[in-house]
Amino acid sequence: MSTTPRVSSAIAGEPAHFGSVLAHQPEIAESFFALYGRFWGSDVLAARIKEVARMRNARVTECGFCRNVRFDKAVAEGLGEEVVDDITDGYETSPKLTDTEKAVLKFTDALIHDPELLNGDARAALQRHLSPAQIAELGLGVTLFLALAKALITMGLEPEVMDRTVLPTPAVLEAAE
């Protein structure tokens, strides 16, 4: 896995990072940020649940950038580091994660790693804890988290060193709506 950017920044004066590299394709960038803002801005599924899935994806795909970013909306909803620390193998027995979060993590593992993990019991648990609309939003989120992590890694945009960083949660730009 490379920490040397394989694509240059398209923004003068900025180092290569996901946004500056995506700027090579402004139309893709615009549509992605509109989608991502809409996704995080929706309250169909709580930001804390989305962030739990994103953290699991970050660990399984080995995306260091994703792993060190926290979105402030999820933090405000109580997703502290003591909970994030339990989003690792063995999360099924965590006393800090809710049953809903454990069902979401099993779904996330199934989508990003092994579909066989979503067996009868896991599927039933997911459907017991989330509505169909919430599952749809979760599925979109995990799809994006996985794709973006892999795109970021394969473009060599992994940081050599990065502190944990709380960022504003992506939001819909008013001018875009």
Add this chain to the structure above:
Amino acid sequence: MSGPVHAALASDPVLAAHYAEFRSRAEGALDPALVALVRQAVAMVHGIDAAPIDDSALDEGTRAAIAYARRMPFEHTAITDAEAAAMVAHLGEPGFVAFSVVTALADAECRAALVDLPGLAAA
């Protein structure tokens, strides 16, 4: 627009439209024939019904792109600087960015299909 993620978002037309726009713009930045080959190659890696690709009919750059795409589902951390540099040489930097997004999205969509995301979202 087809695919498991878009289908699963049927109850949220605004989010579905945003997703369709994103995928469409990413794929629209590449040769449609390459997009089709990437999606076909990734689907085959996942064991999803897809016709085999006759690599012998492709030019060298396209063959390399398909080989690269085949690594995305299970070997993304093993892709080397040299492999990526070959793709940049073939597609240019903007093309490589679009190719990276399209390939990773194709992989994620196959995985969404394998967990029956549309069925879960319709239940």
